[in-house]
Amino acid sequence: MRKIYQIDCSARKEGSTSRKLAQKLLQKIKKKDDQLIYRDLDDEMLFISGLTESGMKIPVEQQTEDHKKMFELSDKLVIELKESDIIIISVPIYNFGPPATLKAWADLAARVKLTFKYSEDGDRIGLLEDKQVYLVITSGGTKIQGDEDYLTPWLIHMLNFFGIKNIKIIAADQMALDYEKSIKQAENKIEELFKD
Numbered sequence: 001m002r003k004i005y006q007i008d009c010s011a012r013k014e015g016s017t018s019r020k021l022a023q024k025l026l027q028k029i030k031k032k033d034d035q036l037i038y039r040d041l042d043d044e045m046l047f048i049s050g051l052t053e054s055g056m057k058i059p060v061e062q063q064t065e066d067h068k069k070m071f072e073l074s075d076k077l078v079i080e081l082k083e084s085d086i087i088i089i090s091v092p093i094y095n096f097g098p099p100a101t102l103k104a105w106a107d108l109a110a111r112v113k114l115t116f117k118y119s120e121d122g123d124r125i126g127l128l129e130d131k132q133v134y135l136v137i138t139s140g141g142t143k144i145q146g147d148e149d150y151l152t153p154w155l156i157h158m159l160n161f162f163g164i165k166n167i168k169i170i171a172a173d174q175m176a177l178d179y180e181k182s183i184k185q186a187e188n189k190i191e192e193l194f195k196d
Helices: 017-029 065-083 102-111 151-161 178-195
Strands: 003-008 035-040 085-092 116-118 124-126 132-138 166-174
Touching: 003 065, 017 132, 017 166, 017 178, 035 065, 035 124, 065 102, 085 151, 102 151, 116 178, 124 151, 132 151, 132 178, 151 166, 166 178
Parallel strands: 003 035, 003 085, 085 132, 132 166
Antiparallel strands: 116 124
8 A cells, every 4th residue: 555645735725726736646646545645734834933953953841832833743744754655745836936834844844863864974865765756836927947946946955855856747837828738738747647
């Protein structure tokens, strides 16, 4: 049984193109016995605050109730990532970069000795290998993987940091210019990825 981890980031609940495309992708991927782990970042996300040390470290005796909630959510996110075999992240570009909730997710998921570690030489080593990731990225006017797209390279870098290298991108970009064309290209990419 595979575990599929689906993460939606759009602040839109209804009418979100990234969410709709992620659903189409999921229908292509999911098999009968697969287990789906779903997280909507718009529903529950916390931002790191009040740290006393770097790397998400706060001595237990110094943790406030807010800190405890932050670490509880962080622990959940780490477990979800570690247990997944396939990861789908649907995300719109907001003002050339990631939604704040996705950045917060990455900050909470980056835990030393859990999702990455340091070698004796000080090199960073990702601990989440052997996972397949699909990025469903949408934009109104920004060309995905163009000069003004700061989301895609950042997100790929973060996933690589976690040790995840097998990443495929489904893009519906510049939808404000030609919505139908953008959606069709994304849908064609999904079909192309799962040709028999």
